[in-house]
Amino acid sequence: MNGTVNKVILVGHLGDDIKMHYFEGGNCIGRFPLATNETYINKSTGEKINSTEWHNLVVRNKAAEICEKYLSKGDKVYVEGRIKSRQWQDDSGSQKYTTEIQVTEFTFLTLKKESEDSRSQINKPKYDEDDMPKNDLPY
Template sequence: MNGTLNKVMLIGHLGDDVKMHYFDGGNCIGRFPLATNEVYINKQTNERITSTEWHNIVVRNKAAEICEKYLSKGDKIYVEGRIKSRQWQGDDGTTKYTTEIQVTEFTFLTTKKEMEGNNNNTGNSNRQQQQQPSVNEPARPAHDYNMNVPDPDDDLPF
């Protein structure tokens, strides 16, 4: 293989609301922290351990505006993008470094309110889904908002 690959796929929960920054010329970026968890059992103590990893997420322009409008702290989202490291001079003159995920695609999965509703009403299958657009498509009706999730009535061969 002659090429290289820089691709990241994450499913996690927003650690804060999307913070927007606008530039001259109309461009903007949105930033938010994303938490991913790994859960395992400690074999020595038989204790359930959760390890959380935090990721700095960056979305640009229209995608940033969509995220700011529809996402809030605690919402679950799928993001796809690439790792980008950058450096800058801090106010004290020291060089600072950060690693970010530059998002190229995303899909809204569930809101914090929906997850809390599922925990309280596990038997309620007639719950309405919230309209959630994708970065590459305009908003669609709620029943068709995520093409990656199979319809529960679909007869899958596996």
């Protein structure tokens, strides 16, 4: 180990359906926003505060296809991954920055079919990095 760790664990709800991007050679990535919520009491006012944090998630190849097939907006998912920041220039020449979670493992906590089938008896699949092809894809 190199003495550092870059690991994120999130449990949240999809803010939108998976957006797929396909590349030559059959590779693909899927992107989706994930919301995590926190509730706390403001000590000075006694007011209950609800706070939502949005995370940009990226899944690759087979994992992306699995997520697209089984997850939809509002579904709950457990993910593990790494934080990755990147920058680029937009069409007007402005520098843009983003921070993403590159997903390495995930478990569905609710699925599209569960809401459609009234919580039917579906085995919830769990996937980790060993199930996913390892490719560095361009963004």
